[in-house]
Amino acid sequence: MSALSWFRGAMQPGEMTCTAYPWLGRLASLRLTLVILALLGMGVLIAYLSETHTTWALVIPLVLVALNLAAAVATNGVFRRKTALLIFHLALIAIILLVAAGRLSYLKGHLELAEGAEFSGELVGQESGPLHWSRLDRVRFVNEGFQIDYAPGVRRGATNNRVRYVDEQGGIRQAVIGDNDALVVHGYRFYTSFNKGFAPSFLWRPTQGSAELGAVHLPAYPAHEYRQAREWTLPGTSRTLWVQLQFDEVILDPDKPSNFRLPARHVLVTRSGDTRTELQPGQTLDLPEGRLEYIGLRSWMGYTVFSDWTTSWLLAASVVAVASLSFHFWRKFAQEPWNPDERHA
Amino acid sequence: MLELKLLWSALVVYVASGSTAIVSVVLGRKPQRVILALLALGLVLHTGSIAVRWDRLGHGPFVTMFEILSSNVWSLLLAFALAYWRIPAVRASAAVVMPIVFVMMGWLLMTSPGEGHLPPTYHTIWLFIHIGFGKVFLGAVLVAVGLAGVVLLRFKGLGLRRLSGLPADERLCDLAFRFMALGLIFETLMLVAGAIWAQDAWGRYWAWDPLETWAFVTWLTLAFALHARLAYTQRPHHGALLIIAVFVLAFLTFFGVPFISTAPHKGAV
Ligand code: HEM
Numbered sequence: 001m002s003a004l005s006w007f008r009g010a011m012q013p014g015e016m017t018c019t020a021y022p023w024l025g026r027l028a029s030l031r032l033t034l035v036i037l038a039l040l041g042m043g044v045l046i047a048y049l050s051e052t053h054t055t056w057a058l059v060i061p062l063v064l065v066a067l068n069l070a071a072a073v074a075t076n077g078v079f080r081r082k083t084a085l086l087i088f089h090l091a092l093i094a095i096i097l098l099v100a101a102g103r104l105s106y107l108k109g110h111l112e113l114a115e116g117a118e119f120s121g122e123l124v125g126q127e128s129g130p131l132h133w134s135r136l137d138r139v140r141f142v143n144e145g146f147q148i149d150y151a152p153g154v155r156r157g158a159t160n161n162r163v164r165y166v167d168e169q170g171g172i173r174q175a176v177i178g179d180n181d182a183l184v185v186h187g188y189r190f191y192t193s194f195n196k197g198f199a200p201s202f203l204w205r206p207t208q209g210s211a212e213l214g215a216v217h218l219p220a221y222p223a224h225e226y227r228q229a230r231e232w233t234l235p236g237t238s239r240t241l242w243v244q245l246q247f248d249e250v251i252l253d254p255d256k257p258s259n260f261r262l263p264a265r266h267v268l269v270t271r272s273g274d275t276r277t278e279l280q281p282g283q284t285l286d287l288p289e290g291r292l293e294y295i296g297l298r299s300w301m302g303y304t305v306f307s308d309w310t311t312s313w314l315l316a317a318s319v320v321a322v323a324s325l326s327f328h329f330w331r332k333f334a335q336e337p338w339n340p341d342e343r344h345a
Numbered sequence: 346m347l348e349l350k351l352l353w354s355a356l357v358v359y360v361a362s363g364s365t366a367i368v369s370v371v372l373g374r375k376p377q378r379v380i381l382a383l384l385a386l387g388l389v390l391h392t393g394s395i396a397v398r399w400d401r402l403g404h405g406p407f408v409t410m411f412e413i414l415s416s417n418v419w420s421l422l423l424a425f426a427l428a429y430w431r432i433p434a435v436r437a438s439a440a441v442v443m444p445i446v447f448v449m450m451g452w453l454l455m456t457s458p459g460e461g462h463l464p465p466t467y468h469t470i471w472l473f474i475h476i477g478f479g480k481v482f483l484g485a486v487l488v489a490v491g492l493a494g495v496v497l498l499r500f501k502g503l504g505l506r507r508l509s510g511l512p513a514d515e516r517l518c519d520l521a522f523r524f525m526a527l528g529l530i531f532e533t534l535m536l537v538a539g540a541i542w543a544q545d546a547w548g549r550y551w552a553w554d555p556l557e558t559w560a561f562v563t564w565l566t567l568a569f570a571l572h573a574r575l576a577y578t579q580r581p582h583h584g585a586l587l588i589i590a591v592f593v594l595a596f597l598t599f600f601g602v603p604f605i606s607t608a609p610h611k612g613a614v
Contacts, residue, residue, distance in 0.1 A: 030572060030575060030576040031576045031577075033572050033576070034569060034572055034573055034576055037565055037568055037569045037572065038569065040565055041562050041565045041566065041569075044558060044561060044562055044565070045558075045562065047553070048553060048555075048558045108548075108549070155462065157465065158465045178465075179465065179466075180465060180466045180545075180546040180547065182545075182548060189548040191547070191548055304548065305548075306548030306549055308549070311544055311550060314540075314550070315537075315541065318533075318537045318540075319537075321533065322530065322533050322534055322537065325529070325530055325533065326530050329523075329526045329527070329530065333523055333526075338516060338519045338520045338523055339434070339512050339516045339519075339520070
């Protein structure tokens with residue numbers, strides 16, 4: 001049997017009201033639905049199991065679902081008789097369209113802020129849909145420091161990060177956010193992450209130009225406990241400086257509860273070319289390009305940021321879907337008992 | 346430990362109830378009150394065991410494999426006991442359902458009852474909503490599987506005489522599909538509640554982690570099964586096989602994925 005006649009055979013007499021466009025009736029076939037649902041299931045598994053980019057495995061069947069469903073809604077008489085079933089399927093179409101819109105316009109990114117630093121709209125890394133329209137430059141918030149308790153075995157507990165931010169009305173507000181408690185502003189959701197560490201901060205006074213404050217984010221702690229060093233370039237110059245944080249104390253004790261904190265005593269080792277210098281807070285390093293003052297040690301926090309405007313619409317569509325589905329089944333089952341013979345028995 | 350003593354007593358009582366159910370189908374007896382009373386007693390003991398552990402650890406049975414199996418044996422038997430009590434046609438299917446639950450109980454006995462670490466994201470009402478919906482879903486599908494099992498047994502010519510008092514296959518299959526419809530509603534609710542939780546906790550409602558992926562495939566298979574029934578005039582044993590397929594997928598999702606996956610549900614890290 002050819003595929004075409006197979007689908008044609010799927011049309012149920014009386015159900016299809018569309019004779020003007022026979023192809024529409026074929027596209028609306030309920031048996032085609034079965035094929036497409038199976039394709040979608042396979043697409044999900046392909047996308048899940050394969051390492052490479054396999055968006056097509058989901059997109060193609062989802063487009064087919066939408067077409068098949070739209071054709072069925074347009075031509076199948078069952079949907080005119082059963083409004084709740086119609087609403088359920090329309091909600092499914094809405095969900096598919098919203099998910100597609102979300103994929104085109106979402107943003108997922110990450111950033112780092114030293115304690116006291118303000119978010120300036122710059123992300124360290126990001127991925128986004130081709131139609132994402134960034135409003136990140138409107139977001140203003142300051143990292144005011146965080147606290148993380150650790151259980152024995154260096155098991156990280158909840159992060160409490162104090163932030164000060166400007167809300168949508170321009171008011172200044174404060175909040176405590178965490179890995180699962182977001183700061184929500186201008187449609188973006190900012191979460192703290194496991195990524196955090198120490199940040200030596202400096203005042204750089206170049207021989208020409210104005211002074212600049214900045215912090216160097218050392219590799220994440222405790223993930224890179226034994227690699228607390230980094231090379232960076234002094235602003236406006238080509239000079240690189242290697243800095244290393246040295247301290248002896250145990251910050252996160254594997255044997256007892258502890259919390260993330262700055263070491264009480266530390267020294268910052270710097271190396272530029274062959275010159276090695278040890279700095280304490282307040283000390284300076286003179287270089288041909290200017291003078292670098294080590295202000296002191298702070299912490300930095302890594303944040304993730306998400307934005308997807310479709311979520312509240314998706315929720316609404318899902319609620320409509322579940323409610324209409326329940327109503328459909330309730331009415332259908334209430335109308336006819338499952339075992340009509342029982343009444344006579 | 347009181348908790349384990351209660352659990353073991355519950356399991357013994359469940360086994361007594363299930364064995365009576367199986368024997369009664371084989372011998373054609375109907376000690377239904379005894380079976381239901383034993384099921385109820387087992388559930389009371391089991392509830393006690395879960396409550397004692399909950400009180401001791403300060404969190405519900407959601408973290409370790411032991412807890413997941415124990416709480417699901419509890420909820421599945423509760424769902425089945427309710428159906429057994431209210432719908433007489435379901436009763437003979439105990440001979441199919443109980444062996445399935447026995448397997449889970451055997452597995453439960455082999456897992457370590459040690460404590461797990463409750464992730465910080467679990468401190469939310471969505472945990473209960475999400476898991477609660479999941480339990481209703483699995484319970485509904487289990488009842489459907491019992492009925493499907495009876496249909497298949499009759500199709501294979503097994504226990505024809507013992508099972509002859511029941512309604513016709515078409516009727517049983519219709520009843521089973523009503524439970525599948527209930528299952529679809531609750532699985533949809535489970536997915537939506539999980540998505541709300543994930544959106545709130547991590548900023549994205551869906552991430553294709555192993556559990557999400559398999560739960561979605563199960564949902565699609567359920568949609569497939571319901572449509573197949575409408576698209577074709579189906580023989581009851583075909584419908585029954587589709588029900589079993591959905592159950593197998595749901596079972597693998599609920600218990601297989603947490604068992605083998607090294608990349609757990611994001612909720613579990
Ligand atoms: C792929 C596109 C789809 C099409 C063209 C489609 C079409 C239909 C049609 C025509 C019916 C009514 C059949 C009848 O009563 O004779 C129906 C029923 C139904 N559909 Fe879909 N559907 C699609 C996708 C889905 C999906 C993804 C779900 C998800 C669960 C779904 C769930 C249902 C349910 C629950 C019923 C009612 C079943 C019953 O009353 O027993 N459909 N569908």
